[in-house]
Amino acid sequence: MLEQLEKSHQQALEALEKVQNEDDLLTWRADFLGKQSPVMSVFDNMRDLSKEERPVVGRRANEVRQALEAAFEARRDALKEQALQTALKTEKIDVTLPGRQHELGRLHPVTQTLRRIYRIFNEMGFQVYRSREVETDDYTFTYLNMPPHHPARDMWDTFYTNTEGIILRTHTSPGQVHAMRQYHPEPIRVILPGMCFRYEQVSSRSEMQFTQVEGLAVGKDITFGDLKGTLTDFARRLFDTDVRTRFRASHFPFTEPSAEMDVECFICHGEGCSVCKHTGWLEILGSGVVHPNVLRFGGYDPAEYTGFAFGMGPERLTMLLHQIDDIRNFWRNDLRFLEQF
Numbered sequence: 179m180l181e182q183l184e185k186s187h188q189q190a191l192e193a194l195e196k197v198q199n200e201d202d203l204l205t206w207r208a209d210f211l212g213k214q215s216p217v218m219s220v221f222d223n224m225r226d227l228s229k230e231e232r233p234v235v236g237r238r239a240n241e242v243r244q245a246l247e248a249a250f251e252a253r254r255d256a257l258k259e260q261a262l263q264t265a266l267k268t269e270k271i272d273v274t275l276p277g278r279q280h281e282l283g284r285l286h287p288v289t290q291t292l293r294r295i296y297r298i299f300n301e302m303g304f305q306v307y308r309s310r311e312v313e314t315d316d317y318t319f320t321y322l323n324m325p326p327h328h329p330a331r332d333m334w335d336t337f338y339t340n341t342e343g344i345i346l347r348t349h350t351s352p353g354q355v356h357a358m359r360q361y362h363p364e365p366i367r368v369i370l371p372g373m374c375f376r377y378e379q380v381s382s383r384s385e386m387q388f389t390q391v392e393g394l395a396v397g398k399d400i401t402f403g404d405l406k407g408t409l410t411d412f413a414r415r416l417f418d419t420d421v422r423t424r425f426r427a428s429h430f431p432f433t434e435p436s437a438e439m440d441v442e443c444f445i446c447h448g449e450g451c452s453v454c455k456h457t458g459w460l461e462i463l464g465s466g467v468v469h470p471n472v473l474r475f476g477g478y479d480p481a482e483y484t485g486f487a488f489g490m491g492p493e494r495l496t497m498l499l500h501q502i503d504d505i506r507n508f509w510r511n512d513l514r515f516l517e518q519f
C-alpha cells in the first residue's frame with residue numbers, strides 16, 4: 179500500500195506540472211485530493227492493514243496529503259502571478275495617447291442676450307430687481323391702471339389658476355409696483371427680468387413662455403426726454419454705435435404718453451428686406467411715461483414724482499441679432515441649434 183501511495187504522489191505532482199489555468203487546477207484538486215482520489219481512499223482502506231502497518235501507512239498518507247495540498251497552493255499562487263504578469267505586459271497604458279475631449283457647455287442664446295442687457299443697464303445705474311412669476315390679478319392689471327373688467331385686459335391672454343385672483347404673470351410690469359412699494363419715496367432705477375406666460379397659440383412668432391426685461395425709473399423731474407435718451411443709448415450699445423432709432427406713438431394703460439421704439443433694420447440699413455418686412459425698421463420695445471394712477475398705487479405722489487418705464491422681449495432681440503426665424507427653437511432643446519451660439 180505504501181508503494182501505491184508513493185506512485186499516486188508522483189502522478190499527482192506530474193499532473194500538477196501540466197495545469198495551466200484555474201479550471202484545470204480545480205479539476206486536479208478533485209482528482210487527487212477529492213474523496214475518491216487514490217491518496218484519500220487509503221484512509222478508508224486502513225482496516226485491511228495489520229496493527230503494525232496502520233500507523234506507518236497512516237502517517238505517510240497524511241504526509242502525502244499535506245504535500246499535495248501545499249503543492250496545490252503553490253501552483254495556484256504561481257498561476258495568479260503568471261496572469262498578473264501577462265496582464266501587465268499586454269494591458270500597458272499608453273500615456274502618450276491624447277486624452278478624451280470633454281464637451282464644453284455654453285449659455286443659452288437668450289441668457290447671453292439677457293446678460294448683455296444687464297450689463298448695459300448696469301452701466302447706466304439700473305439694478306436688477308426680481309419679482310414673482312405667480313402673481314395676483316391686482317398687480318398684473320389693477321395696479322397697472324386696468325380695473326376689473328376693463329377691456330384693456332384682453333390684450334394679455336392670461337393663464338388663470340384654481341385660486342381666485344392668482345394668475346401666471348403675462349408680463350413683467352407687475353414688478354414695477356412691487357419695486358415702487360418697496361422703495362418709495364426713494365428714487366428708483368431698476369430693470370426687472372424674468373419669465374412670462376401667455377395662453378397663446380404657439381407659432382413661429384409667439385410662445386406660451388418667454389422672457390421680458392422691464393425697466394423703471396422714478397424720481398423728481400424725470401421726463402420723456404430721459405426715456406428717449408436712455409433707450410436710444412441702450413440701442414446703440416446693444417446693436418451698433420450709430421444705429422438710428424425712432425419712437426412711434428402707441429398706447430399702454432400704464433403709461434401716458436406711450437411709445438414703441440424701432441431701430442433701423444441692421445440687415446438692410448433701411449433699404450427694406452424680409453427681416454424688416456420692407457419697412458426698414460424693427461420694433462424692439464414698448465415704453466412710456468408712468469401713468470399717475472400707477473405711481474399712486476406704488477406709493478408715490480404724482481404731483482411730486484414722475485417716471486418712465488419700458489418693456490422688451492429678449493427672445494425677439496436674440497432673433498433679430500442672429501436672424502433666427504422661429505421662436506420655438508429656444509425651447510426645442512436641439513443641440514444643432516444651440517451649439518451655434
Ligand code: DAH
Pocket residue numbers: 348349350351392393430432433464465466487488489490
Ligand atoms: N408690459 C408690456 C407688454 O407686455 C410691455 C411694456 C410696454 C412695458 C410699455 C412697459 C411699458 O413698462 O412702459 O406688452
